[in-house]
Amino acid sequence: MLKGRSLIDPMDFTVEELEEIFKLADDIIANPKEYMHAAEGKILATLFYEPSTRTRFSFETAMLRLGGQVVGFSEPNSSSVSKGETIADTIRIVSCYADIAAMRHPKEGAPKVASMYSTIPVINAGDGGHQHPTQTLTDLLTMRRTKKRLSNLTIGMCGDLKFGRTVHSLIKAMSRYDNNKIILISPDELKVPEYIKKEILDKNNVEYKEAKRIEDVIDELDVLYMTRVQKERFFNEEDYIRLKDSYILNENKLKSAKDDMIILHPLPRVNEISYEVDNDKRAYYFKQAKNGMYVRMALMAKLMGVL
């Protein structure tokens, strides 16, 4: 039963609950007109304490395409934060006005606190470097739709595996399905943290290996998940400049990849995927973004209990 619940951590829902959301998303994609009025009379509040146009647009268009409405703010300055109000009070007030809320916050745990005081479902739309569960849902839906399964996949994850929250969440999520193999592609400085290896991969008996170059492992992959090397995660600029170009995907590297491999990326990209790759049929990152809207439609409909 998803009605009335919040989504804070990508692991909040069981595999079966996720399946319920993905099935609804599939049907929305197939028959969008049937869902045009599903959330009529409902209001989403987008509480973005740091800007993220893409994520905000995805939530807002999802709600609008269900026939619902939106209120929101996209920057802390335009909120009441400056008056010293707590997250707890803010969400209690928002609960008076809206039917569901999506919160983005620079501080880890803020959406969790909100959900504790809220009387409406709260969706974590990203809290610092911590969690971004609807991105994980987007990633899973995209793999499920293109590969027709979430098990028996070899998934390469490339780039900043140390700080990248989407990668950590995806590793956790894929560890719940059978027989997946994960290949971690990163420089030494940005390797996946030990606790992910021990507490997630080892504990769930997930096969994995580490690699330093895309070209060494790309021929094995069903899915190549690229991530941005975020400037803000580095302690100094020299490290950033030295490493940022190391993990760039281009057509040349793609030559040895499987014909039906799919390339995913949470976006925005800077230069880690060359523009020439955009026209490759294996490039799925824009379709992935569109899936993000559909999975949010399904998610919100379920949490509001309108479908």
Place this chain on the structure above:
Amino acid sequence: MLKGRSLIDPMDFTVEELEEIFKLADDIIANPKEYMHAAEGKILATLFYEPSTRTRFSFETAMLRLGGQVVGFSEPNSSSVSKGETIADTIRIVSCYADIAAMRHPKEGAPKVASMYSTIPVINAGDGGHQHPTQTLTDLLTMRRTKKRLSNLTIGMCGDLKFGRTVHSLIKAMSRYDNNKIILISPDELKVPEYIKKEILDKNNVEYKEAKRIEDVIDELDVLYMTRVQKERFFNEEDYIRLKDSYILNENKLKSAKDDMIILHPLPRVNEISYEVDNDKRAYYFKQAKNGMYVRMALMAKLMGVL
């Protein structure tokens, strides 16, 4: 006849006109679905020259729940003010696009000026330390719904009574009903101004007294109206620090209060109501916020003439 009129000052409407709005609000609360399409095709413009998320959300969700739509800005930077346009020209343009406007402005009188040049109803959503009439409507509706009357009430007003515009407006509003008694609870530095006593309370023969401590008078009250001690109203920080904690409501002070006393607060609060009070059945400030949305629905429907 409220159709086509603006609301700038809380005293703009007669007691009878307010009653018309409150009755509609009661019916909206009882039968919200019947009003879901009342304002279909109508557009509210929220012109917020200073941010106030709560007030803006309240207006916007009110319009959306009537089936109307919203455009707006929530900060002066995103407006045309920087190009040197006058309020008069701005509202004339907005009158071309929208059907009703809610204006928040740091300068006293700005919404009044706007209403003079507007061809659509303008609602003052707060002008500096001056007026905030829909807050007063919210306060009155909440008392009317819980106490079943707006007369024969003993109302305590606590906190910053010197600068607090909501308190001044509420005193004026309650002075129009019979047999109310007002108890003013504040430190000497933040006492209600003399003109309020002379021109409002004395002139209307309203019984009132002043007190320095909540606990000395709380047993007499039907309504306790708490207000924030706003940092921005003080001339220096030491005064603020010395006084801000003086008027904090907690469960201990509530012990001698009547069982059916209601606690109101215009929100946001900082620390003037302890969190432990939130679970007290007399705590009405969040329900009050929700009433704010409903009274704005009724108000806008009346001013637009759709109900």
Place this chain on the structure above:
Amino acid sequence: MLKGRSLIDPMDFTVEELEEIFKLADDIIANPKEYMHAAEGKILATLFYEPSTRTRFSFETAMLRLGGQVVGFSEPNSSSVSKGETIADTIRIVSCYADIAAMRHPKEGAPKVASMYSTIPVINAGDGGHQHPTQTLTDLLTMRRTKKRLSNLTIGMCGDLKFGRTVHSLIKAMSRYDNNKIILISPDELKVPEYIKKEILDKNNVEYKEAKRIEDVIDELDVLYMTRVQKERFFNEEDYIRLKDSYILNENKLKSAKDDMIILHPLPRVNEISYEVDNDKRAYYFKQAKNGMYVRMALMAKLMGVL
């Protein structure tokens, strides 16, 4: 066939295509209720990389009055630009979520680039000092509705003719209709550039002359198009102060104007039209703003292919 196309330059559409839009706008003005649901289920994205409340409101209310919905941002800070994303990627993502986009950008050519990568129609809502095609459509619709023709008109253009993009676009647009005469009224420092005279006016055999004072030519005019002397176009403040008051329209200057001359202005004005003129029946600039909403309704409906 306008469906699926973008509007970047005011000259993108043929005279016949413009006529199609204007006829639809006329019908929308006559029968607004018939168009209340025309764009149901469609979403406009307003991508404003610099603030322009008026233009944004015009687009947004246009979409809402067609029964569509809106998402958007009104400042670059709240967008993903800070993460280093290109315009190309941004519009590709927006294409996943929305059905049509209106882009305002401080850099010339940005909306053009966006339209090259977009899978949805892109409307240029102003790119630096370059183009603002929906303003031109607004100007043309207003002349067409008041004068019942777009040919055989004598049009005075007054103010900053050197940098004013709306003036340049209007000159180009009017040069496509027969037998118009253009009178260019400006100080020497702000005269229309030579290429406009040679490549537009001369090449199309448009009769024109230059003047230095409104009062010398106002009696000849069917249309007086006033423009703002924008502070930001000047290299130094003294020049601005010296020139800004030179071209102010007041009731005195209007005495010798034709009875049915119309005064237009793209707005916002600073002081180039005295407030006393607002009550003159020849003042059409606020009606012009309202026409701007209607012409955008017609334009978007055509580009989305819903009408």
